[in-house]
Amino acid sequence: MARTLTGTVVSDSRDKTITVRVDRRVSHSLYKKQYVTSKKFHVHDADNTAKVGDVVEFTDHRPISKTKRWNLKAVVDEGSAS
Numbered sequence: 001m002a003r004t005l006t007g008t009v010v011s012d013s014r015d016k017t018i019t020v021r022v023d024r025r026v027s028h029s030l031y032k033k034q035y036v037t038s039k040k041f042h043v044h045d046a047d048n049t050a051k052v053g054d055v056v057e058f059t060d061h062r063p064i065s066k067t068k069r070w071n072l073k074a075v076v077d078e079g080s081a082s
Helices: none
Strands: 004-013 015-028 034-044 055-060 068-079
Touching: 004 034, 004 068, 015 055, 034 055
Parallel strands: 034 068
Antiparallel strands: 004 015, 004 055, 015 034, 055 068
């Protein structure tokens, strides 16, 4: 089964590639305070459909290039480009 993640597009400047930031909440092991960590993924967007600010869903895929291992599944929510 393919791993699916959801995140926000932070860059769409490259052709057929978007950069997506995935935020997750983590609890500190000792102090139990919750904080947000984020990680960026390079996602293959063959049709250049996603824009900056959109919330997208993407799945893992075979390696497409040196940094791209993810494929765009759907645009969940269209955001406003600011």
